[in-house]
Amino acid sequence: MNTVKNSQPEDRRRKAVPDDSVAIDSFDSPSPVSQMPPGPSSLTAGEKGELRCGYIALIGAPNAGKSTLLNQLIGRKLAIVTPKVQTTRSRLLGIAIEGATQLIFVDTPGIFEPRRRLDRAMVAAAWAGAADADQVVQLVDATRPEAGDTRRIIEQLAAGKRRAVLALNKIDLVRREKLLAMADTLFQAGVFEKVFMISGLKGDGVADLRHYLAGLMPAGPWLFPEDQLSDAAERWLAAEITREQVFLQLHDELPYAAAVETEAWEERKDGSARIDQVIYVQRAGQRAIVLGDKGQRIKSIGARARAELERLLDRRIHLFLFVKVRDNWVDDPERYAALGLDFNV
Numbered sequence: 001m002n003t004v005k006n007s008q009p010e011d012r013r014r015k016a017v018p019d020d021s022v023a024i025d026s027f028d029s030p031s032p033v034s035q036m037p038p039g040p041s042s043l044t045a046g047e048k049g050e051l052r053c054g055y056i057a058l059i060g061a062p063n064a065g066k067s068t069l070l071n072q073l074i075g076r077k078l079a080i081v082t083p084k085v086q087t088t089r090s091r092l093l094g095i096a097i098e099g100a101t102q103l104i105f106v107d108t109p110g111i112f113e114p115r116r117r118l119d120r121a122m123v124a125a126a127w128a129g130a131a132d133a134d135q136v137v138q139l140v141d142a143t144r145p146e147a148g149d150t151r152r153i154i155e156q157l158a159a160g161k162r163r164a165v166l167a168l169n170k171i172d173l174v175r176r177e178k179l180l181a182m183a184d185t186l187f188q189a190g191v192f193e194k195v196f197m198i199s200g201l202k203g204d205g206v207a208d209l210r211h212y213l214a215g216l217m218p219a220g221p222w223l224f225p226e227d228q229l230s231d232a233a234e235r236w237l238a239a240e241i242t243r244e245q246v247f248l249q250l251h252d253e254l255p256y257a258a259a260v261e262t263e264a265w266e267e268r269k270d271g272s273a274r275i276d277q278v279i280y281v282q283r284a285g286q287r288a289i290v291l292g293d294k295g296q297r298i299k300s301i302g303a304r305a306r307a308e309l310e311r312l313l314d315r316r317i318h319l320f321l322f323v324k325v326r327d328n329w330v331d332d333p334e335r336y337a338a339l340g341l342d343f344n345v
């Protein structure tokens, strides 16, 4: 069975639950449903032929569908996805096996014109992902091919003499004739060696893209164990799941003013786990919105996050959420480290 990296959860003393927290317990819930696909083939190295392995960065404008594609490529939901821009904040590896090839996909934050320090760190993380990769796939949202961010990414790839594969995404929303014209125009930039028309959401074209990429990977040993799905620690993935709900259930500037960290993780004898998380916001008014009238909003965020966590981790979870005001979290190096971002860019 595929696994995410199993970080050793710290066994911290449980604190008293303050009023700004909500406990979402799972005792009454049905048992979690495993959504794991069948694991990779169990052929021996000799049977697989020559081993290949490489990194493939998925880059693109915010909202192009990178995280959706990552999940589709690895056959399982790992990266969080929302209709809002700038959902992904740092790099995330998703690992897939195709025959004798290990494909290490790198989901990256959207590339846009940064304003805040956090924006700069996110964009730098995306370009670093591209720089380190054996292959770059640029996703373009076929419903918005003219987006300025898309044009700037192509220009920057061209300036760095970097070749890429173009994945024209969301083709389920666009007529075929329009797509062909679009692919033609984008191809003329001279950056793309190949064009794939895909729907990351529905899966169309994704197997072909994966197969093509597998053929480009250099010969070499696999860099991760065969059953490993990601480099991300469960604590970090668990925080992302809650942040996904913050993005889905809150609006305007709030999702962008919020960060989520897993503070404690306690294994229980019955096989369940207690997870304590903090949602950081920048102002007291934002904290009130996250809590909602009579705590309804935080309860709903917690309930949905817990259900997702149980699916991801395939076990019962007791989730405790706390909301803290930290006006300067976007300028705090410690928060960046927790997010997996570089503070000094």
Ligand SMILES: Nc1nc2c(ncn2[C@@H]2O[C@H](COP(=O)(O)OP(=O)(O)OP(=O)(O)O)[C@@H](O)[C@H]2O)c(=O)[nH]1
Pocket (backbone or CB within 6 Å): 060, 061, 062, 063, 064, 065, 066, 067, 068, 069, 080, 081, 082, 083, 084, 085, 086, 087, 088, 089, 108, 109, 110, 111, 169, 170, 171, 172, 173, 198, 199, 200, 201, 202
């Ligand atoms: N119809 C359709 N929607 C898609 C497709 N791929 C992604 N989406 C939707 O587009 C939105 C953004 O998807 P994400 O995967 O979060 O996009 P992203 O590029 O990772 O976005 P950032 O992390 O913000 O840069 C979500 O609402 C997805 O459901 C697709 O192929 N077809």
Ligand SMILES: [Mg+2]
Pocket (backbone or CB within 6 Å): 066, 067, 068, 080, 081, 087, 088, 108, 109, 110
């Ligand atoms: Mg994303």
